[in-house]
Amino acid sequence: MIGTKGIVTAVNGNMVSVRFDGIVSMNEVGYVKVADKRLKSEVIRIRGEISQLQVFEITKGISIGDEVEFTGDMLSVELGPGLLGQVYDGLQNPLPQLAQATGFFLERGVYLDALPVSNMWQFTPKAKPGDKVERADTLGTVPEGSFTHRIMVPFNLFGSYTVSWIKPAGSYNIRETIAELKDEKGDAIPVTLSFRWPVKRAINCYEERLKPTEPMVTRVRLIDTFFPVARGGTYCIPGPFGAGKTVLQQITSRFADVDIVIVAACGERAGEVVETLKEFPELKDERTGRSLMERTIIICNTSSMPVAAREASVYTAVTLAEYYRQMSLNVLLLADSTSRWAQAMREMSGRLEEIPGEEAFPAYMESTIASFYERAGIVRLRDGGLGSVTIGGTVSPAGGNFEEPVTQATLKVVGAFHGLSRERSDARKFPAIHPLDSWSKYKGIIESEKVAYAHGFMRRSAEVEQMMKVVGEEGTSIEDYVIFLKGDLIDSVYFQQNSFDEVDAAVKPERQKYVFAKLLFILGSIFTFTDKNEARTWFNKLRQKFLDYNGSKWKSERFDTLETEIESAVKSQSKGLDKTAEKIIY
Numbered sequence: 001m002i003g004t005k006g007i008v009t010a011v012n013g014n015m016v017s018v019r020f021d022g023i024v025s026m027n028e029v030g031y032v033k034v035a036d037k038r039l040k041s042e043v044i045r046i047r048g049e050i051s052q053l054q055v056f057e058i059t060k061g062i063s064i065g066d067e068v069e070f071t072g073d074m075l076s077v078e079l080g081p082g083l084l085g086q087v088y089d090g091l092q093n094p095l096p097q098l099a100q101a102t103g104f105f106l107e108r109g110v111y112l113d114a115l116p117v118s119n120m121w122q123f124t125p126k127a128k129p130g131d132k133v134e135r136a137d138t139l140g141t142v143p144e145g146s147f148t149h150r151i152m153v154p155f156n157l158f159g160s161y162t163v164s165w166i167k168p169a170g171s172y173n174i175r176e177t178i179a180e181l182k183d184e185k186g187d188a189i190p191v192t193l194s195f196r197w198p199v200k201r202a203i204n205c206y207e208e209r210l211k212p213t214e215p216m217v218t219r220v221r222l223i224d225t226f227f228p229v230a231r232g233g234t235y236c237i238p239g240p241f242g243a244g245k246t247v248l249q250q251i252t253s254r255f256a257d258v259d260i261v262i263v264a265a266c267g268e269r270a271g272e273v274v275e276t277l278k279e280f281p282e283l284k285d286e287r288t289g290r291s292l293m294e295r296t297i298i299i300c301n302t303s304s305m306p307v308a309a310r311e312a313s314v315y316t317a318v319t320l321a322e323y324y325r326q327m328s329l330n331v332l333l334l335a336d337s338t339s340r341w342a343q344a345m346r347e348m349s350g351r352l353e354e355i356p357g358e359e360a361f362p363a364y365m366e367s368t369i370a371s372f373y374e375r376a377g378i379v380r381l382r383d384g385g386l387g388s389v390t391i392g393g394t395v396s397p398a399g400g401n402f403e404e405p406v407t408q409a410t411l412k413v414v415g416a417f418h419g420l421s422r423e424r425s426d427a428r429k430f431p432a433i434h435p436l437d438s439w440s441k442y443k444g445i446i447e448s449e450k451v452a453y454a455h456g457f458m459r460r461s462a463e464v465e466q467m468m469k470v471v472g473e474e475g476t477s478i479e480d481y482v483i484f485l486k487g488d489l490i491d492s493v494y495f496q497q498n499s500f501d502e503v504d505a506a507v508k509p510e511r512q513k514y515v516f517a518k519l520l521f522i523l524g525s526i527f528t529f530t531d532k533n534e535a536r537t538w539f540n541k542l543r544q545k546f547l548d549y550n551g552s553k554w555k556s557e558r559f560d561t562l563e564t565e566i567e568s569a570v571k572s573q574s575k576g577l578d579k580t581a582e583k584i585i586y
């Protein structure tokens with residue numbers, strides 16, 4: 001079939017208007033031909049015989065009358081073995097290879113194979129001739145790093161099929177036909193190790209969606225204990241410029257208890273992205289002892305690439321995440337930053353001259369953001385297995401104002417909110433997640449009444465601190481002052497976590513629970529001091545010991561010694577527990 005052709009009638013930044021002859025559909029891919037190059041574009045509006053396309057490349061040189069070829073295909077990605085460890089741009093071009101092919105100033109109009117064609121994969125068939133299969137059913141497997149990659153019936157094959165033949169165990173590349181299916185009409189459909197899927201359509205080959213209940217441990221205390229994230233859930237990290245959004249996501253990508261991590265660096269500074277790229281292959285995944293990169297995919301659109309590609313990178317990332325979920329794996333998708341994506345939406349909407357909503361963002365921004373986060377979820381697959389996609393996105397509101405539209409739209413749909421505070425990052429209290437403003441709807445690793453008790457302390461402590469600013473330390477009662485000191489203790493030894501300390505950077509749930517119990521005992525203890533000076537000195541000493549305790553290896557000799565010292569200090573000062581503490585501790 002010959003595709004529809006068109007002619008450029010106007011160019012406006014990254015958007016071109018095209019008069020076409022034939023049939024064109026929304027989100028279809030078209031190529032604008034300029035000189036000897038073909039620039040990838042996507043149809044974003046159709047009005048009569050004129051369509052608007054967003055061009056994923058720099059539009060320099062495009063002029064009126066240039067030819068456009070429509071492909072009839074939606075913007076899609078290739079799914080198959082070999083995705084893990086890759087660094088892609090938003091259009092799934094492998095960036096290292098692209099740089100090799102065109103030099104460091106990436107040339108436009110060059111599109112490479114997303115998956116290495118020369119790789120041979122050790123295939124083991126699971127289905128046999130005569131088997132009845134549906135989309136996403138497993139035909140066989142290949143090993144990919146430490147995972148068993150399922151070779152599935154392509155997701156776009158709706159209806160039921162019969163396996164005509166399947167290749168025996170052996171090594172094949174992604175272009176070889178490894179099986180043939182027969183549809184109900186008797187037509188033969190060849191299947192290879194890979195297939196394509198449109199990025200804007202959620203992959204929904206599962207039996208049912210479940211409620212996210214199990215915590216996805218990040219090893220960041222403030223998250224796991226106080227503002228937990230569930231497997232298959234969603235969360236957002238809004239924070240002003242430089243408050244630690246990217247660092248927090250990097251820590252999470254290393255330590256989160258998931259199988260696969262997909263990082264979508266969207267509109268971030270190139271330098272930061274390069275840093276991640278250099279660091280990752282050298283880091284070890286402690287579960288497998290192999291390079292962390294083997295279970296990671298990075299989709300990277302730096303701020304210097306055209307804005308339209310930002311949108312593509314977000315959708316590409318979530319589609320890859322859903323693909324691995326179909327293999328009964330737990331996937332974490334980290335998007336940094338969704339504000340840059342929203343800005344790209346705003347820019348395009350402006351070019352389309354749509355009626356602007358708040359702060360000139362398009363009115364549909366809210367539903368676009370919602371439908372992106374809705375692609376997260378824990379699902380029961382048809383074979384009974386579970387798989388999950390968890391999505392965490394950063395938001396960078398101008399001036400750190402959380403009332404702005406992107407933060408507000410995100411807050412409506414996510415299950416947890418980790419708001420970073422300028423005040424805390426300026427004071428170098430990291431992670432700068434605000435302990436009072438943040439929230440989570442998910443269940444964490446510690447009983448909720450214990451967490452609520454500690455959180456209540458934090459609130460009271462903050463109130464006392466505010467009051468002290470007005471009336472001074474002298475005007476504060478010793479009881480209130482002790483509350484303030486207790487709050488200050490949890491903040492220093494539990495909320496803050498030193499990401500550069502080998503031990504403290506990542507704390508396993510077992511240790512979090514153990515240490516939290518010690519802390520709860522201190523919070524619940526009734527202490528009497530003769531004066532504030534004595535109280536302050538005592539708490540200062542305790543805090544220092546606790547910090548050393550946090551820095552010592554779990555259950556090491558030093559850990560035990562410090563614990564004994566902390567316990568005896570607390571015991572000799574405590575006059576028993578308050579009533580609430582007694583109830584929740586015992």
Ligand SMILES: Nc1ncnc2c1ncn2[C@@H]1O[C@H](COP(=O)(O)OP(=O)(O)OP(=O)(O)O)[C@@H](O)[C@H]1O
Pocket residue numbers: 239240241242243244245246247248396430431432498499500
């Ligand atoms: N957990 C942490 N521990 C120690 N230092 C940190 C931590 N988080 C952030 N920082 C410090 O803050 C700096 C800025 O952090 P980061 O780049 O993550 O901010 P950001 O919110 O992503 O900024 P931007 O809005 O510019 O993207 C880091 O370079 C580092 O010095």
Ligand SMILES: [Mg+2]
Pocket residue numbers: 245246247268336
């Ligand atoms: Mg950042």
